[in-house]
Amino acid sequence: MNAYPSKLVERAVEQLSTLPGVGRKTALRLALHLLSRPPIDxxxxxxxxxxMRDGIVYCRQCYNISDTELCPICSSPQRDSSTVCVVQHVGDVMAIENTGQYRGVYHVLGGVISPIDGIGPDDLKIPELIERVRSGSVREVILALGTTMEGDTTNFFIYRSLAGLDVRLSVIARGVAIGDEIEYADEVTLGRSILTRTDFDQSLSF
Amino acid sequence: MNAYPSKLVERAVEQLSTLPGVGRKTALRLALHLLSRPPIDxxxxxxxxxxMRDGIVYCRQCYNISDTELCPICSSPQRDSSTVCVVQHVGDVMAIENTGQYRGVYHVLGGVISPIDGIGPDDLKIPELIERVRSGSVREVILALGTTMEGDTTNFFIYRSLAGLDVRLSVIARGVAIGDEIEYADEVTLGRSILTRTDFDQSLSF
Incomplete structure (x- = not known):
């Protein structure tokens, strides 16, 4: 698409194509869709x-997005506030919430340590995590970061920072996904799933 | 995705998922992307x-979107204004323009006749097309509408409306796409491509 019939459309297409997964062709389709609907839409x-962008608030305890100073999860008496699951992004919280399997609370780091991108612990909510654990009421920290080099680095940094504190540090299980065929699982995952195997009678409880 | 952490996010997701091809999961990804960028973005x-939506102007001659009262195509002295290609949507104009094969002008109907949706000729730019041809300078009208029942109905309506006027009415060629295997072409297209075959020496000129 080289010639747009209008500068206004061209500018809208440029902006729409800044969205992830939206190329110029899709952006044009979206722009034309908006033009086909009433202006009020x-x-x-x-x-x-x-x-949303201007009004968004981050929970002062877990840094999840929220409409209130303390998010509904942190302020719920039904949640176990002594168990804190550490995630990279807000989307991870929603994914874990949707499983319905977790009753603890969260801590959203906002990313992972990445020296190449100039992101250190202080650019993330890591000092706040340490402080939160140090202040007392946390009994377990569950690490649920991505399995990239940066995720591993971040895990290790948190492990070192929490050393000496009276808190259990765990990591979510990595293994062959439920429903997946063993023969098609990638080697790293399969290897890890053997090393971190669980007792059979434990697996029965699910 | 059932529980959004914020009403603001939920509303943004709702709006984003009104876009064609964007489900709630993609909409959430787009919303979180916007949240990860500075508010100014x-x-x-x-x-x-x-x-774009408020400022858009439609060309008073061809009804293509434009920044000016007469679009760049209609106002260009390089274009053959006696040949008018009739299309459904603005996107069709851009698609034909991108082929670089057409030097005539356009007429954007804004849709096709569809009794089921309550769309008649007067809801489209059909009266304007008839008037444009009647006013004189048009020598050929090329129909480039979709091959749906509605498209066919619209083609026939235009054919009837132009009857008696001194104008050639043509339809773009339908056939097996260039690069496609004959054996995989659908029967209707293949059948049509045989019925509307062109002289071999004519095909050499491309």
Whole structure:
């Protein structure tokens, strides 16, 4: 697509194609879709995005996005606030919440340590995590970061930072996904799933 | 995804998922992407869409989107204004323009006749097309609508409306796409491509 019939459309396409997974062709389709709908729809659409971006609040305890100073998870008396699951992003919280398997609380780091990108512990909510554990009521920290080199580095940094504190540090299980065929599992995952095998009678309890 | 951590995010996701091809999962990914960027980016993004929607002008001759009263194609002296290609949507104009094979002008109907959806000729730019041909300078009208029942109905309606006027009415060629294997072509297309075969010496000129 080289010639846009209008500068306004061209600018809209440029902006739409900044979205992840949206190329210029899709962006054009989206722009034409907006043009095919009444102007009020585009206003509602744009307002919702701007209001979200400007109005968003981060929970002062777990740094998840929230509408209130303390998020619904942190403020719920039904949640076990002594178990803290450490994740990279807000989306990870929602993914874990959707499993319905977790009753603890969270701590959203906002990323992982990445020297190449100039991201150190202080650019993330790591000092806040240490402080949160140090202040007392946390009994277990579950690490649920990505299995990249940066994720491993971050795990190790947290492990070192929490050394000497009276807290259990665990990591979510990595293994062959439920429903997957063993023969098609990648070697690293399969290897890890053998090393970190669980007692059979434990697996029965699920 | 059932529980959003914030009403603002939920509303943004709702709006994003009104876009074609965007489900709630993708919409959430887009919303989180916007949250990960500075607020000014979301403002620029939203402004571009609203400015496009509010500022868009349709060419008074061909009804293509435009920044000016007469679009660049209609106002270009290099274009053959006696040949008018009739299309459904603005996107069709861009697709044909990108082939670099057409030097005529366009007429954007804005859709096709569809009694089921309550769309008649007067809801489209069909009266304007008839008037444009009747006013004189058009020598050929090329129909480039979709091959649906509605497209066929619209083609026939235009054919009837132009009857008696001194104008050639043609339809773009339908056939097996270049590069496609004959054995995999669908029967209707293949059948049509045999019925509307062209002289071999004509095909050499491309």
């Amino acid at each position: 585009t206003h509602t659409f744009a307002d919702a995005l701007v209001e | 979301t403002h620029t993004f939203a402004d571009a869409l609203v400015e």
